[in-house]
Amino acid sequence: MTDDPDAVAAGSSPSVGATPTEEQSAVAAAGPATTDAELVDASTLPGVPDEFQRLWTPHRMAYISAGREPMEQNCPFCAAPGKTDEDGLIVARGRTAYVLLNLFPYNSGHVLVCPYRHIATYDQATDEEVAEIGALTQRGMRVLRAVSRCDGFNLGMNQGAIAGAGVDAHLHQHIVPRWASDANFFPIIAKTKALPQLLGDVRRTVADAWAD
Numbered sequence: 001m002t003d004d005p006d007a008v009a010a011g012s013s014p015s016v017g018a019t020p021t022e023e024q025s026a027v028a029a030a031g032p033a034t035t036d037a038e039l040v041d042a043s044t045l046p047g048v049p050d051e052f053q054r055l056w057t058p059h060r061m062a063y064i065s066a067g068r069e070p071m072e073q074n075c076p077f078c079a080a081p082g083k084t085d086e087d088g089l090i091v092a093r094g095r096t097a098y099v100l101l102n103l104f105p106y107n108s109g110h111v112l113v114c115p116y117r118h119i120a121t122y123d124q125a126t127d128e129e130v131a132e133i134g135a136l137t138q139r140g141m142r143v144l145r146a147v148s149r150c151d152g153f154n155l156g157m158n159q160g161a162i163a164g165a166g167v168d169a170h171l172h173q174h175i176v177p178r179w180a181s182d183a184n185f186f187p188i189i190a191k192t193k194a195l196p197q198l199l200g201d202v203r204r205t206v207a208d209a210w211a212d
Helices: 005-011 020-028 060-065 069-073 076-082 126-148 185-190 199-211
Strands: 090-093 099-103 110-115 151-158 173-178
Touching: 005 020, 020 110, 069 110, 076 090, 076 099, 090 126, 090 199, 099 199, 110 126, 126 151, 151 199
Parallel strands: none
Antiparallel strands: 090 099, 099 110, 110 173, 151 173
């Protein structure tokens, strides 16, 4: 055991039997620091580099491993009309079709027009459903233009999973308001959309304007 206090202060090993500090314990547990010489050049690792960053989301494995069965048995567009407008994010209800906010919007005010019937493609819709989907789409454009002062719209239906439909078993038409400045660096570089309003606030604003 050393009696020289300067030796300990200068960084020598503490006396035998002394209790290490939390910092010393953490350093010891972490092991020796990696030096620049020990770093591995990423270009030497297996794989083909590209321009994309990776956001690892292991929590989504529950959704992936469940497969398609839960979606087919619990269609969100069949379930929504049975909820309150607030819980179902519903903006307007018609006789054969209704309008709700997209839970994963491209832009604020991104709504979907859906028939109540569980049909997959546009050619399966009746004449009455086609007419009401068209009328609700027109009304939705007018309302969104009034409340958001958007510069334009994207309208469309993805028919089938191969065409990009997230819920391919239930027909739905997208109405996406667009602004001249909405294509900033976030979606281009970071694959991220910045949305200035919460869904509940958007639903209330659009629904109130729809009723006027």
